[in-house]
Amino acid sequence: MPELPEVEVTRRGIAPHVEGRLLTRVILRRSGLRWPFPPALPALLEGQTLRSTSRRGKYLLLQFDHGSLLVHLGMSGHLRMLPVGHPAQKHDHVDLEFGSELMRFTDPRRFGALLWHGNEDGELAAHPLLRSLGVEPLGRDDLAQLLYRNTRTRSAAIKQVLLAGDIVVGVGNIYACESLFEAGIHPNTAARRISLERYARLARAIQRVLAAAIAQGGSSLRDFIGVDGASGYFQQSYFVYDREGEDCRQCGSAVRRILQGQRSTFYCARCQR
Ligand SMILES: [Zn+2]
Numbered sequence: 001m002p003e004l005p006e007v008e009v010t011r012r013g014i015a016p017h018v019e020g021r022l023l024t025r026v027i028l029r030r031s032g033l034r035w036p037f038p039p040a041l042p043a044l045l046e047g048q049t050l051r052s053t054s055r056r057g058k059y060l061l062l063q064f065d066h067g068s069l070l071v072h073l074g075m076s077g078h079l080r081m082l083p084v085g086h087p088a089q090k091h092d093h094v095d096l097e098f099g100s101e102l103m104r105f106t107d108p109r110r111f112g113a114l115l116w117h118g119n120e121d122g123e124l125a126a127h128p129l130l131r132s133l134g135v136e137p138l139g140r141d142d143l144a145q146l147l148y149r150n151t152r153t154r155s156a157a158i159k160q161v162l163l164a165g166d167i168v169v170g171v172g173n174i175y176a177c178e179s180l181f182e183a184g185i186h187p188n189t190a191a192r193r194i195s196l197e198r199y200a201r202l203a204r205a206i207q208r209v210l211a212a213a214i215a216q217g218g219s220s221l222r223d224f225i226g227v228d229g230a231s232g233y234f235q236q237s238y239f240v241y242d243r244e245g246e247d248c249r250q251c252g253s254a255v256r257r258i259l260q261g262q263r264s265t266f267y268c269a270r271c272q273r
Contacts, residue, residue, distance in 0.1 A: 002073040004137075004170030005213035007058050010079050015053045017081045018062070018098055022049050025097040033093060033107055034074060038116040045069070045096070056125075057133045057169035067118035070129065074111030080104050134167040137210060143168065143203035144196060151191035151199075158194060158202075159187035159260050171206055175213070177241045177266045179205040186272040187265045188258070240266040 002010070026042040038044065045064065054061045060071040060079075071079070084102050088095070094105040094114060105112065117127050125131065137143060150167045151158075159180060162171040171179065180187050182205035185198060194202075239249050244257040248268040258265050 001075050001172070002058065002077065003172040003175065003213075004055075004058060005175075005210055007060055007073060008055055008214050009217055010073070011053050011055050011060055014079055014081060014103055017101055018050050018096075018103060019052055020049065021098040022047070023064075023096055023098055025095075027095040027097070029088065029093050029095075033077075033110045033112045033114065034072075035113055035115065037094070037114050041114075041116065044116060044118075050098070056130050056136070057165065059130065061124065067116060067121070068124050070113070070115040070117060070127070071105070072113040072129075074107055074109060074113065076109040077105060077107035077112035080106065132166060134165055134169045137168050137170050137203075137206050140203075140207075143207065144200040147199045147203060148194070148196045151194065154191040156191055157188045157260060158185060158191045159265050161191040162206075163261070163263070168206070170210060173263050173265075174238070174241045175206065175209050178209045178239055181240045181267060181272060182209065184272055186269075187260065187267050238266075240268060242266065 023045050024047075026045050028037055028041065031037060031039075044067075048064045048066070050062055050064060052063045054063065058072060060073075062069040062071065073079075080103070082102055082104055084097050084100050086102070086104070088104070089106075091108040092104050092106045093110075093112075095102045096105075105114070115129070117124055121127075135143070135146060140146070147167060151161060154161055156164075159176050161167065162176040162179070163173065165171070177187070179202060183198065183202040185194065185202060240255050243255040243266060244264075246255050247253070248255055248271060251268060251270045253268060253270045255266055256269055258267070
């Protein structure tokens, strides 16, 4: 599943090809993915200039003068830049053409989304899919304080609180496991029992792990194809993720796996307390 680093890598990949460019044609090859596409999308976008790209959590935001297109890659979606006329395959659902180049949205499992938010619909940040998202983790100096302050009454396990995304976005399963290992925090620890000092370690770990994944071109996704056609699945060397039974790289004891909310959590019982 594309996580924050893949979405950010995708944004950085497409930005030089689409920002400031006139959108010449919209091709919808089906009526929707997770939700129906806005049927008026061609009329809304053709002849408009895409001004800028940004990202909020795992939503890619393409800004036009009259509104924004929200793109979510779902479980298996990816975007690529291709020459106009490049033949479409089975799972290529949407093309946005910019002159001689097109941005193609491919999504075999069809959990992705394409939504329009016009200026008349109000602030983009107030969109139902965006308004309850937690803060962006990168570049936040106050992340530790935020985590500490917002968990004083939460007895859920810290791993679950991170995955919930309502305090901080972008810490999916892989990054939660790796960050908790780096911070030396047991994934089952009740969030409200963690001190500010330990949250400071966790905040630094989250930021470092995500920044490293972005720098390496994204990780975690076998289906991710970079905009230049290269695989975005970077063979990262994880400390604990997907390493059940193998030696902890720090202390040598066996990495363990437990289930938390139907998801596998990997951790070292000696390094994480
Ligand atoms: Zn260990």
